[in-house]
Amino acid sequence: MCYRSPDLPFLPGFTFNSNLGRTKFNMDPKFEHLGPGIRALKEKVKPNMLGILSDKYPSIYPRGEATEIPAWLCFDKQILVFEGFFQETLQEYRAxxxxxxxxxxxxxxxxxxxxxIEPKVKNSGISQGTLISRSRIRFPDPMSENFYDILDFNIGREVEFYGRVFKITQCDEFTRNFLNRCGIAVPDPIVEPSDPYLEQRKAEGDGTQPKKPNRSVDIRGKFLENDRKVLRFKCYWDDRKTQFGYIHNLEVLFYLADDTVEINEKHEESSGLPNFCFLKRTKLPKVYKGLPAPGCDAPNTILNVLGQSFNKRYTVDPLDCGKEVTEYYSEKDFSIGGTLNCYGRNIVIIDCDMFTKDYFSKNYGLEELIPIDAPKNKIEIVAKERKLPPWNGFGSYEDTVQNCISVQPKAPHRDFKKFLSYDRDGMDSHILRFEARLVSKNDINCTRSFIISYFLTDDTIQVNEIAKDNSGFKTSCFFQRCPVKLPGQRVFSSEAPLYYTPQHMFIGATLIINGFQFVLINADEYALRFMELNPTIYPKANIEVIMEKVRDKLVPIYKDFVAENIPNEAPTISYDALRSKLCRIMGKDFTEHEMITIARAFSAVCTKERYDREKVRALALTELKRFLWDDWVRLREYLMQRDPERTGLLSQKDVYTVLKACRIPFDNNLIDKMLEVSKKDEQCNVYYMDVLNFLDRRICPPPDVIPVNVKSELWWGLDRDADPSLLIDWCAFNKHLNLEESFKQPVTDKDVKYLEQKRLI
Structure with a gap:
């Protein structure tokens, strides 16, 4: 760049070129520390020796008072924003x-x-946007040597850029704070003058000529807000006035996304009526006047401007002359007890779901929506039962039914669901076996021993004889497996016969099979255990029902009943003694099976389990060692994931699921046995840290054991219960009766002596 001396004219030959004799033209950068630990590339700026380009205004901060930081780094991304205006003359608009x-x-x-920058204004007719691109702007003449600086901008001042004068009226908060910190006072904002052109346009209206109407409806926002939100109402339509009409139970769905309605007809499964779509999803008009003519549903009305001439011209009618407005049902038209006009059919709303109630409560303030009852059909549709002819004696009754239903004979249908429920599963055979005695006038037949097996899969009975040595009989099948009818029924009848059910099988029951009378005198351990595990199906094995019967009988004589056992001063009582007492009190309603259930529930004889906790742990660790399973981290992670509150407890089902998910190489019986011996709380929830310690070999490792067949060794049937015919816990029996509160007075010595004298007499 050339510099000149102010004393010499600006003519060729009178200027000095600073580059004469210079050999190095590159920049001289260097790294300097701008702050603690901050290094930046900074250029060396040579001092202005001539002083020609001296600043117009002094520096904001005195030298030495502020850190020497380059402006591009100190004021990076800091902008002063001012708002202003300028006036432009209109030659073609007189007003x-x-x-x-x-x-x-x-x-x-x-x-x-x-x-x-000029902000864009809609329908202004002016090309707006960036008026002056970013650059340094000089002052107008005669001060064009200098550039505009920060001190030249303030509210109320006018600046001239390239011939246009801009009046500054306002600035933002950052600009005001920055100028105040620099010591520059910023006045209050100035009100901008009104625009006569815009005022004239507002007085005349936004456009003197008609425009194309904008009838676009924003349905996208409504769809995004209410997508998958459906109001569900329960309704009915009374069609009993017509021939063969009835009450139609309907379900109305109102979709909030697009205000459409869908109606479905719902019936109970036992009604015999089909469910179908009553009205497909569409907008439902409030008043139906027939199908619209072609073009009536168009959003715009087209007008022919030039008539029937050759050059036709069409335009859109902005006033919509003659257009009919169709009103459709909205969410405000639905209420309990209200009526919907579905193309001439009056549908009455009687109820709604919980989401609909919450929606109306939140948006319309309706707190209670009380449902109403729908009328009932006078004529109920009943399925006609097919009357079959009586049994002809060939085959079974089911064979006769199948032959009457179809021309081609088919085998009777089997109860497949029952078969799947009671099919054999490991050691669980679902066969109830009872020991029976034959009732006969012949004394030899009375000594014969029989085993009656009841198969739960198809309710069939099989009788096998177990012969004794030198009895003259052989061990064989006495009665082949088949359903057995109850005695006392008509043989040749069209009604379905009744068969023996599991409720007829209990100790003390009498069965008549093929003319022979059997009395059940005992049952195996599996039958007793299975019936006790299903007390709702087998009332003879339901200890709660039995004790309730005993409690009702003992209420008036409980004092004498308890006092009879006081002289013995023993916490136990024999099976025969308690049986004799209960049989005398209960009478014929008390069966032998109920007595056995009481003896098993309150047995006083203790038995030792074959596999305790240590044996089960040794067997489990041996299985882990055999299959090389060591996924401890994932097992602990899954168990803790199931317990977000960190209580340390999980249900047995959750622990069982996690063990199976971690692919632990245990049989189901071994897992059940391990959970049985694990530590639990009062609600039978398992401490899963005890399960982890149970499977950790590093904690008290037991010696390895010989692998066994887990399915057979851990079967519950091998751990036989104590013989109920030995002793019964008298204290536990009385505690379960819970009749002490009815008799608060204790038994005295006089009562004891009276009972002893009565016993001697």
Whole structure:
């Protein structure tokens, strides 16, 4: 760049070129520390020796008071924003001599550049946007040697950029704070003058000529807000006035996304009526006047401007002359007890679901929506039963039914669900076996022993004889497996016969099979255990029902009943003694099976389990060692994931699921046995940390054991219960009766002596 001396004229030959004799033209950068631990590339700026380009205004901060940081780093991304306007003359519009155009002035502090932008205004007719691109702007003549700086901008001042004068009226908060910190006072904002052109347009209206109407409806926002939100109402339509009409139970679905309605007909499964779609999803008009003519549903009305001439011209009618508005049902038209007009059919709303109640409560303030009852059909549709002819004696009754239903004979259908429920599963055979005695006038037949097996899969009975040595009989099948009818029924009848059910099988029951009378005198352990595990199906094995019967009988004589056992001073009582007492009190309603259930529930004889906790742990660790399973981390992670509250407890089902998910190489019986011996709380929830310690070999490792067949060794049937015919816990029996509160007075010595004298007599 050339510099000149102010004393010499600016003519060729009178200027000095600073590059004469210079050999190095590159920049001289260097790294300097801008702060603690901050290094930046900084240029060396040579001092202005001539002083020609001296600043117009002094520096904001005195030298030495502020850190020497380059402006591009100190004021990076810091912009002063001013709002202003300028007036532009209108030559072609007589009513308004000028127009006011609003602008924004940006002053970039890093390099002193200025940018002017005019915000876009809709339908202004002016090409708006960036008026002056970002650059340094000089002062107008005669001060064109200098550039605009920060001190030249303030509210109320006018600046001239390239011939246009801009009046500054306002600035943002950052600009105001920055100028105040620099010691520059910023006045209050100035009110901008009104625009006569815009006022004239508002007085005349937004456009003197008719425009194309904008009838677009924003349905996207409503769809995004209410997608998958459906109001569900329970309704009915009374069609009994017509021939063969009835009450139609309907379900109305109102979709909030697009205000459409769908109606389905719902019936009970036992009604015999099909469910079908009553009305497909569509908008439901409030008043139906027939199908619309072609073009009536169009959003716009087209007008022919030039008539029937050759050059036809069409335009859109902005006034919609003659257009009919169709009203459709909305969410506000639905209420309990209200009526919907579905193309001439009056549908009455009687109830709604919980989401619909919450929606109306939240949006319309309806707290209670009380449902109403729908009328009932006078004529109920009943399925006609097919009357079959009586049994002809060939085959079974089921064979006769199948032959009457179809021309081609088919085998009777089997109860497949029952078969799947009671099919054999490991050691669980679902066969109830009872020991029976034959009742006969012949004394030899009375000594014969029989085993009656009841198969739960198909309710069939099989009788096998177990012969004794030198009895003259052999062990064989006495009665082949088949259903057995109850005695006392008509043989040749069209009604389905009744068969023996599991409820007829209990100790003490009498069965008549093929003319022979059997009395059940005993049952195996599996039958007793199975019936006790299903007390709702087998009332003879339900200890709660039995004790309730005993409690009702003992209420008036409980004092004498308890006092009879006081002289013995023993916490136990024999099976025969308690049986004799209960049989005398209960009478014929008390069966032998119920007595055995009481003896098993309150047995006083203790038995030792074949596999305790240590044996089960040794067997489990041996299985883990055999299959090389060591996924401890995932097992602990899954168990803790099931317990987000960190209580340390999980249900047995959750622990069982996690063990199976971690592919632990245990049989189901071994897992059940391990959970049985694990530590539990009062609600039978398992401490899963005890399960982890149970499977950890590092904690008290037991010696390895010989692998066994887990299915057979851990079967519950091998751990036989104590013989109920030995002793019964008298204290536990009385505690379960819970009749002490009815007799608060204790038994005295006089009562004991009276009972002893009565016994001697």
């Amino acid at each position: 308004a001599p000028f127009i006011v155009r609003k602008v924004k002035i940006f002053f970039y502090l890093e390099d002193g550049t200025i940018q002017v």
